[in-house]
Amino acid sequence: MGELDGQAHAAEAPVDDPAVPLDPRALGDRDAEFTAFATTAQAELGRMAWLLTGDVHLAAELVQTALVRTYTAWPRARAGDPLAYARRVLANARIDLWRRRRREVLVAPDDVPHQATADAGATVEHRDELVRALAELSPQQRRVVVLRYLVGLSEREVADDLGVSAGTVKTQASRGLHRLRASLGELPGESGD
Structure with a gap:
């Protein structure tokens, strides 16, 4: 009966336990x-x-x-x-x-094509401009801006994902957006409407 109890316990052990062989x-x-x-x-x-x-x-x-x-x-x-x-x-x-x-x-800013194809229109042109502008940011600013504004995470989620404080996210986002505005002008969705 002791063996049966031992087998029952082994069968009930969690699968994620590294000490238990995986079924x-x-x-x-x-x-x-x-x-x-x-x-x-x-x-x-x-x-x-x-x-x-x-x-x-x-x-x-x-x-x-x-x-x-x-x-x-x-x-x-x-x-x-x-x-x-x-x-x-x-x-x-x-x-x-x-x-x-x-x-x-x-990609060096000069290496990104400046002309969009006729089919893609202005979207490709704006995307290429954005990629060139993102390439000019520091790696930390780029990560924060991408996660916060292009992926759509909250400040807390970005902080958790990158292992930094929410204050660092706010600072890097502010500096990154300032540099993007200097490169691109008014950012999409920021019109005075």
Whole structure:
């Protein structure tokens, strides 16, 4: 009867406990759960990565890195807000890449096409101007501006994602917006209406 009790306790042990071997069926559920998360989060992470880097290929690489690291830590990531966790991993991966290269490898403002295609109209032109202006910001200002205004996070969410205080977010956002206004003029949505 003692063996049965021991087996019953082993079967009731939480799947996320690293001391307990994973049941393949539970692993399949984990894979399905993560796949569903990755499918819904990939577009937002890709947009954020592209805005942070200005390079579609580097952005794709950062998204892949963020998703791999998030999957590796999935039990911890899903316990809180998995998207916030993945955004933080992505931002940290961008910092790691920058540190390895010791300089920013962003598109030079002169290398971004100045002409939009006839099909895309002014949207592409404005997007290109925004990418050029973002490239002129410091890495910290760029991360804050992207997360706060382009991804749409609150100051607290940005602070949590980047591991800084809300005051730092406010300061960096203010300075970043000031530099963007100097580069772009009036920002969309800021008209005096």
